[in-house]
Amino acid sequence: MxxxxxxxxxxxxxxxxxxxxxxxxxxxxxxxxxxxxxxxxxxxxxxxxxxxxxxxxxxxxxxxxxxxxxxxxVGDFGTSYTYRTPVADMVGDRLWVSLPLAIYALTLSTVIAFPAGIWAASRRGSAADVGVMGITQLGVAIPNFWFAMLMVVVFAVNLRWFSAGGFPGWDEGFWVSIKALTLPAVALALPQASILARVMRSALVDTLSEDFVRTARAKGLTRSQALWRHALRNALIPVLTIIGMQFAFLLAGGIIIENVFFLPGLGRLIFQAISARDLIVVESVVMLLVFAVVMVNFMVEIAYALVDPRLRRR
Structure with a gap:
């Protein structure tokens, strides 16, 4: 290892x-x-x-x-010409919005996708399987910014359950801040959950047809027991890959959602820096996002080795 x-x-x-x-x-x-x-x-x-x-x-x-x-x-990313502020301070302030948003969205995506993918795979070819795949296809097809604006109209304007945008800051309280991030997190999570559910279902279907699963069934395990004890762990490799890619996307690619909800995150910072031609901010923030993506991929590869011990010998 x-x-x-x-x-x-x-x-x-x-x-x-x-x-x-x-x-x-x-x-x-x-x-x-x-x-x-x-x-x-x-x-x-x-x-x-x-x-x-x-x-x-x-x-x-x-x-x-x-x-x-x-x-x-050494943590010195230069000084923004536009804002006359150290880039490290700007990134630090906005990271406390983008990082919780990415984690929140990824958690929602995983919580939705895993049960949906496992349920569809365990009922392959049934009406439930077709229904789940149809819903996930719709989730992939709908742009997240359109879904975000729809949620603003329904839950912020009509029902008034959530605010239409902005972020109060963590000083206002944990639940107040989480509530402000809920609609953006859902808008980011649902398309990713659709992709992850389809990958989970496909990986499980392939694994359930492997010889070791048939051997487990021949030894007396039910289909459900074989799925949970043997198939699921072996199907996690492609799923972990998608989760790692999704987290990197959610952290670095939420620029549209952050602008829809007026969130002071990294995505909006890059957009503003490009508009203002603040090259030192663009250069430094892009490098930080690359670092985040590479670190996520590193952690995913370590997770591979934990899931599949055969990889540790390579």
Whole structure:
């Protein structure tokens, strides 16, 4: 297990190094002067020179890359030109919205998808199976932003059970904050739950047809016992992959939902930074999101080894 973990850590480190280089080069090869992009073509030359000096654009490309990576390693992500605030502080504030939202949505997705997928697989070919697959197909087809706006109309405008948007802050109380995140979490969770349920059902159906399951049935186990004791654990590998991908998507890809509900999260921060051409914020936040995605994939691979001991010997 130690050798497997170390190999995965090495792969993680290489992925982060390559990602940082790609992100830096993409920003560097943007046509035109970054200072002109941020301030506009009508900016005065002395203002442009001051911004170039502030961003360290006067040094060589290698020096700027080393300074940027070295700063991130010690928690210094630079200062936003638009907000005049350290990027680390901005990310920290917004992470307390995006991270709970992603965890909340993923929890809802898993709680919905696992029973639905297992139930459909255990009744393969029945009306229940067809019904679950039909509902999940509808969930995949409906855009989450349209579903979010529909929920705002129903639950916020008409029924007044939830607020239409905004986030009160965790200082206002845990349940008040969770209530504010409920509609966005449901809007994010339902399409992901539909995908996860279909993967869970497909993996279980394939596993239930394996020889070891038939052997277990021949030894006297019922279909339900064989499913829960043997098939389910062996079907978790593709399911864990999807869960890892979903968490990365929910953390980094909630920009539309965060804008629909006016949530001050990372997705909205990136949107605002791109609109304001605040390149240092875009560069740093994208790198942080890449780090989150790589870390989630690392944890999923460790979970693989825990679920399937055969992987530890590779």
């Amino acid at each position: 130690l050798r497997y973990t170390l190999s995965r850590l090495l792969s993680l480190s290489i992925s982060l190094a390559v990602a940082s280089l790609v992100i830096f080069l993409v920003i560097e090869i943007l046509p035109g002067d970054p200072a002109v992009l941020m301030l506009g073509v009508n900016a005065q030359e002395d203002t442009l020179a001051a911004l170039r000096d502030q961003l360290g654009l006067n040094g060589s490309m290698l020096t700027r890359y080393v300074d940027w990576v070295g700063g991130m390693l």
